[in-house]
Amino acid sequence: MSEHITLPIGPQHPLLKEPVHFRFTLDGERIVDVDIRLGYNHRGIEKAAEERTYIQDLYMIERICGICSHVHATNFVQATEGVLKTDVPPRALYLRVVVGELERIHSHLLWLGVAGHEIGFDTLFQVVWRDREIVQDLLELITGNRVNYGMNTIGGVRKDLNPAAIEETLKGLKVLEERTNYYAQVVQADSTFIARVSGVGPLPKELAISSCACGPTARGSGVDYDVRRDLPYAAYNEISPPTVAMCWAAHW
Amino acid sequence: MLPQAVLSKIINWSRYTSPWIIHFNAGGCNGCDIETLAALTPRFDVERFGILLKGTPRHADVLVVTGPSNQQIKDRLRRIYDQMPHPKFVVAVGSCAISGGVFRGCYNTQGGMDEVLPVTAYVPGCPPRPDAIIQGIYVLLEKLKKGG
Amino acid sequence: MLPQADMNWIKIPAETIRQYTSDLITKGEFRHLSTITGYQDGETICLLYHFLVPQGGLNVRVCVPLANPVLPSISPVLIGAILYEREIQDLLGVRFEGIVDARRVILPDHFPQDVFPLRKDFKKEDLP
Numbered sequence: 117m118s119e120h121i122t123l124p125i126g127p128q129h130p131l132l133k134e135p136v137h138f139r140f141t142l143d144g145e146r147i148v149d150v151d152i153r154l155g156y157n158h159r160g161i162e163k164a165a166e167e168r169t170y171i172q173d174l175y176m177i178e179r180i181c182g183i184c185s186h187v188h189a190t191n192f193v194q195a196t197e198g199v200l201k202t203d204v205p206p207r208a209l210y211l212r213v214v215v216g217e218l219e220r221i222h223s224h225l226l227w228l229g230v231a232g233h234e235i236g237f238d239t240l241f242q243v244v245w246r247d248r249e250i251v252q253d254l255l256e257l258i259t260g261n262r263v264n265y266g267m268n269t270i271g272g273v274r275k276d277l278n279p280a281a282i283e284e285t286l287k288g289l290k291v292l293e294e295r296t297n298y299y300a301q302v303v304q305a306d307s308t309f310i311a312r313v314s315g316v317g318p319l320p321k322e323l324a325i326s327s328c329a330c331g332p333t334a335r336g337s338g339v340d341y342d343v344r345r346d347l348p349y350a351a352y353n354e355i356s357p358p359t360v361a362m363c364w365a366a367h368w
Numbered sequence: 369m370l371p372q373a374v375l376s377k378i379i380n381w382s383r384y385t386s387p388w389i390i391h392f393n394a395g396g397c398n399g400c401d402i403e404t405l406a407a408l409t410p411r412f413d414v415e416r417f418g419i420l421l422k423g424t425p426r427h428a429d430v431l432v433v434t435g436p437s438n439q440q441i442k443d444r445l446r447r448i449y450d451q452m453p454h455p456k457f458v459v460a461v462g463s464c465a466i467s468g469g470v471f472r473g474c475y476n477t478q479g480g481m482d483e484v485l486p487v488t489a490y491v492p493g494c495p496p497r498p499d500a501i502i503q504g505i506y507v508l509l510e511k512l513k514k515g516g
Numbered sequence: 517m518l519p520q521a522d523m524n525w526i527k528i529p530a531e532t533i534r535q536y537t538s539d540l541i542t543k544g545e546f547r548h549l550s551t552i553t554g555y556q557d558g559e560t561i562c563l564l565y566h567f568l569v570p571q572g573g574l575n576v577r578v579c580v581p582l583a584n585p586v587l588p589s590i591s592p593v594l595i596g597a598i599l600y601e602r603e604i605q606d607l608l609g610v611r612f613e614g615i616v617d618a619r620r621v622i623l624p625d626h627f628p629q630d631v632f633p634l635r636k637d638f639k640k641e642d643l644p
């Protein structure tokens with residue numbers, strides 16, 4: 117009979133940025149079970165939202181997660197607007213898209229950097245985060261904030277874009293595009309990087325679908341799914357953003 | 369053997385020229401945590417003050433802690449603090465860590481870090497900019513310098 | 517536009533939800549389950565299953581009585597639903613029959629077993 121080992125990880129662990137607790141049960145190197153405890157991070161936002169006003173809720177819901185804050189706020193205002201049957205000016209919808217896309221860029225760069233850090237490729241972490249500051253600057257320029265932007269409000273957005281800011285943004289994006297292409301090249305060519313990640317934790321397509329994976333995770337497994345195209349919100353019904361994702365694990 | 373006064377001067381000098389930090393998220397939204405990480409990266413580069421991020425509390429002098437803390441994480445936080453060698457300091461980053469911030473009054477949060485740990489410096493903001501976090505640590509270093 | 521614009525809303529009896537989900541899957545219409553929303557409405561608890569099907573969003577509502585909130589789990593046919601169901605089980609006290617893994621996930625360890633924070637009669641002052 118095989119012996120099972122229990123391996124607790126978290127809430128404080130050098131590789132874990134969030135205060136969560138995983139209790140893995142291992143059979144040799146194989147994980148046979150995991151018990152997840154989120155109580156270290158659970159705040160009770162759901163209940164608090166019932167007690168506060170809509171506008172107070174907006175700022176709290178934006179702080180569900182500091183990395184994807186705009187998405188949460190957008191969801192909340194859209195739900196509220198749906199209930200109120202309010203029309204939102206098209207310009208505001210486009211501004212939501214602009215901030216949403218910039219947020220995606222910052223989030224992807226953040227994770228690329230963290231991924232580099234976790235596999236011991238700290239140079240990648242430092243250079244990617246250096247360039248991530250470009251998009252942080254743009255977000256600050258447009259919304260006034262670097263992290264929780266406070267851009268959305270019920271019925272529209274709180275700030276407009278002026279021509280100077282548009283020009284700045286386009287300039288910044290050009291630099292970012294160049295750099296990102298370069299990093300994409302690096303991670304596809306660097307043999308240590310490939311050796312470290314290829315074939316690690318592959319998520320087959322069927323499992324990705326049945327475990328309700330979404331976004332880049334799903335696309336990395338070959339699932340053709342993008343919420344911006346399949347269930348468009350804000351102004352995404354008028355623009356079709358190109359969808360890309362790749363994943364080393366799935367390639368082998 | 370050096371006289372005690374000189375020795376403690378040297379110890380204190382090494383303390384404020386190279387403080388090692390450990391970073392812990394006690395239930396915040398992650399906003400403060402990414403800004404703390406950003407402070408370590410080239411644009412802000414907190415390493416110029418000799419500050420290094422460490423993975424274990426046993427190597428750290430300063431605990432940089434974010435988030436409102438809650439009933440469950442309280443004991444862990446205490447344990448991490450207890451594992452740090454003396455002398456040790458706590459920098460509370462963000463409105464959450466100061467007063468509970470936007471989550472004050474939620475059923476599983478507390479009213480700030482100082483209900484659990486002795487805090488030396490507070491950095492306000494939701495989240496504070498990396499420059500503000502650096503200033504918070506700098507204020508702490510100044511304190512150490514004087515306190516020598 | 518609001519995403520609600522191209523969504524369908526239907527209501528089905530609670531006991532049929534597992535069959536409904538597995539039918540969606542066998543017919544090849546199932547693409548994604550975003551989440552399950554739960555809320556208390558007076559003396560009932562309603563759950564909303566947010567599916568994505570080829571035609572767009574499909575929101576399936578089922579309701580169970582507050583006094584006996586039990587319904588079949590869909591996790592045996594769709595493993596990804598398990599975290600959603602466990603969350604609802606923690607926060608609203610709904611029991612999912614046949615759930616693959618019923619351990620507590622979201623609430624802190626010290627939280628009383630029979631208190632469900634998203635029910636309307638919950639008061640944080642009552643917590644120990």
Ligand code: SF4
Binds near residue numbers: 396434462496
């Ligand atoms: S202070 Fe604000 S940004 Fe920082 S963890 Fe709390 S909610 Fe997030």
